[in-house]
Amino acid sequence: MMPRLPRRFARWLAAIVAALAALGGYAAVDGPNPLDALLAASGFSEATDTRSPEQANNGIAQLGEADLSWSANDYPDYYRVLGTAQDVDEGANPGIAYGDLDALGRATWAGGWITGEMRAAVRVQDRNDAPDPADPVGWPRINPEISIEGIDGRRTYHGRLWNRSHLVAWSLGGSMEAANIVPGTRTQNIGDNVSPGGMGYTEDLARTWLDQNPQGMLWYAATPIYQGDETIPRAVVVDIRTDDGSIDERVLVYNTANGWDIDYATGDVQAA
Template identity: 55%
Template sequence: MSGRRGEGLLAAIVAAGLLAFGIPSCATLSDGGDIDVPAIIEDANGLLDRLTGDAESPSDSSATGETASPNVDYYTVDGSADFTGAAIPEPGVIVYGTPDMLGRSTRAVGNITKALRDDGSDRDRDMPDEICGWPDHNPKVEIDLGGGDAYRGYLFNRSHLIAKSLGGEDIPENMVTGTRTQNVGRNQPPGGMAYTETLARDWLDAHPDGTILYMATPNYQGDELLPRTVTVDIRTSDGAIDQHVTVYNTADGYDIDYLHGGVL
């Protein structure tokens, strides 16, 4: 953009900012305080940079081990469920994808029934010692949950793709190494993976003759052993719940080592 046009645009932005206060640029407040015109000009310069493409581009999150979550509960609802390309099992059956060449879990698809949900809830937990990306040292941390609350405990969980309480098995093919907040979010109410799990449990308890199509897919970058996100597709047989959800494998205040497991 030419200097003359840029100066004209900057002047227009500054004028608009001042007019928003209903004052000319030379005015003072009624109590004698000065209007901070330089600050308005600085803000206008920043906006001008963004409009003309001169502002610095955001840093590459892969370099820092950060994957931002736009939601305090570590998930977003992105639209309707999409089972395109997935083989849908019979009611009461869960199918687990074959791990890839790095040993990473790939997908779990279930046609969840009330009986499957009850069996999973009643079954004793039998977690595997090792899953892909599990760190040699699982640090104890404090994660700010907002509102003065905090989680204090181990950073990483063996996080099910399809929850045990929905009939999912305690096997590496059904697990990823996830942060505590990836697993349950703020947990008040449940977020992260627990958001759709809670929806499914509550719906099945209220509709014991219904079924739920439920698919969880970890999303990796390159050869990283931990997924940056997990997408969950959930659709009830009556269509009351029909969501495509992205769950973020992050923890506020911590840079995750997605390549090896652990923290940076």
């Protein structure tokens, strides 16, 4: 077994990657990740998920149906802060790990310690050069064009209902593979496209903090919540904690859309 990577050394390696990226403009999405190569050459592994499934889902099993019920008046931005982060692996190496797909092929978990250097390496990449994200299990047969009415004066969205929603955003180093993708409504993915909502709330917190703290690191983990054998999650729980403690939140992101009833087994929708 490879030795665990000291965080200080990991930051040094990540800094080298960021410098190479700035000079050479590499696109990691087109080939092996340079950070992986550096870590392997040094005899270390990058990201490992050292927890049991029970630890990885700490506190999530206790979320009841009432917790998952969305109220437009109470949560117009499609997220709710539940408290402080619980799913944090203090001993993990920097990098992003992905849970195995479950028996139904559903994404189960993604997360890890993300450094300022890792964020800097992503920033120099052209998003248009990234491969298309995988179609996750449960991706609806029909992706209807609809209108999602804005709440309390927010913008009304007109377009496709379903997005391929990342558990860990591409802008934070997340992959385009099925283990990191779930079917998410447009509002689950980015909110109203004006103020950061949905998954965009914690993603914006993470990007802003990392850009302002290039020597820092933060824990970011996302766990989709399914009901029974449904292939589309009802919600996603995100845990985010910075190493200085200035951000420490567990956030519930609702996978829904104002004015629409969703069948989470098929992805079919009808006006509420």
